Amino acid sequence: MADSAFWDRIAESYAAKPVDDPAAFERKIAITRDRMTPDSVVLDVGCGTGSLALRLADAGQAVHGLDISAEMIRIAEGKAAAQGIENVRFHTGPFDADFTVFADGALDGLCAYSILHLVDDRQAALAQIRRLLKPGGFFISSTVCLGRRRWLYGPLLALMRLFGKAPRVTLFTAETLLDDMRAAGFVDVELADVGASAEIAFIVAQKPG
Ligand SMILES: C[S@@+](CC[C@H](N)C(=O)[O-])C[C@H]1O[C@@H](n2cnc3c(N)ncnc32)[C@H](O)[C@@H]1O
Numbered sequence: 001m002a003d004s005a006f007w008d009r010i011a012e013s014y015a016a017k018p019v020d021d022p023a024a025f026e027r028k029i030a031i032t033r034d035r036m037t038p039d040s041v042v043l044d045v046g047c048g049t050g051s052l053a054l055r056l057a058d059a060g061q062a063v064h065g066l067d068i069s070a071e072m073i074r075i076a077e078g079k080a081a082a083q084g085i086e087n088v089r090f091h092t093g094p095f096d097a098d099f100t101v102f103a104d105g106a107l108d109g110l111c112a113y114s115i116l117h118l119v120d121d122r123q124a125a126l127a128q129i130r131r132l133l134k135p136g137g138f139f140i141s142s143t144v145c146l147g148r149r150r151w152l153y154g155p156l157l158a159l160m161r162l163f164g165k166a167p168r169v170t171l172f173t174a175e176t177l178l179d180d181m182r183a184a185g186f187v188d189v190e191l192a193d194v195g196a197s198a199e200i201a202f203i204v205a206q207k208p209g
């Protein structure tokens with residue numbers, strides 16, 4: 001099953017599920033909003049049903065959400081309409097070289113919450129993120145890093161995937177992700193403590209100014 005089909009299938013239940021750790025989510029939103037100015041144009045990659053994008057909308061000029069799942073985007077658009085939010089625009093498609101909505105250097109900020117463990121080529125995704133940002137633009141990633149317990153999650157996720165209960169997930173550690181981000185040319189790459197589970201790495205970084 002293609003991963004877009006997996007996400008389409010679970011979109012309604014994903015939208016209905018309460019946020020896992022509301023206090024940590026609020027801290028992540030506060031840190032992200034702090035990096036924005038009223039002129040900011042920000043992209044939320046793997047935006048799901050728009051929970052983050054909609055919370056950032058009034059902190060910037062425009063927020064865009066991209067997701068591979070048309071169902072996730074349908075729900076996100078419905079939420080935006082219901083909340084009367086007009087400066088958020090959603091796009092359906094994979095985050096890859098074919099995503100050409102923005103010119104290189106067009107974005108003030110880019111968020112990737114719960115997505116870098118799902119992309120096929122993390123290094124290519126990081127290079128693309130860097131390319132899309134303006135010099136000095138911010139990059140915020142919140143990523144589940146399960147590499148330390150690969151022995152457990154590897155077989156478990158493979159089994160779940162076999163039964164259509166999990167997407168394809170790449171297992172790596174927070175240290176690997178920090179190294180990858182630095183190797184991709186980001187600076188001030190730092191883990192921020194938002195009180196989330198130890199397996200979630202919340203990382204703020206910048207494209208050199
Ligand atoms: C775990 S959900 C996270 C959603 C949202 N960012 C959040 O934190 O609630 C992962 C999302 O990424 C999307 N996704 C997975 N692979 C993708 C890709 N290659 N390009 C764009 N979106 C993708 C899925 O459709 C899904 O909505």
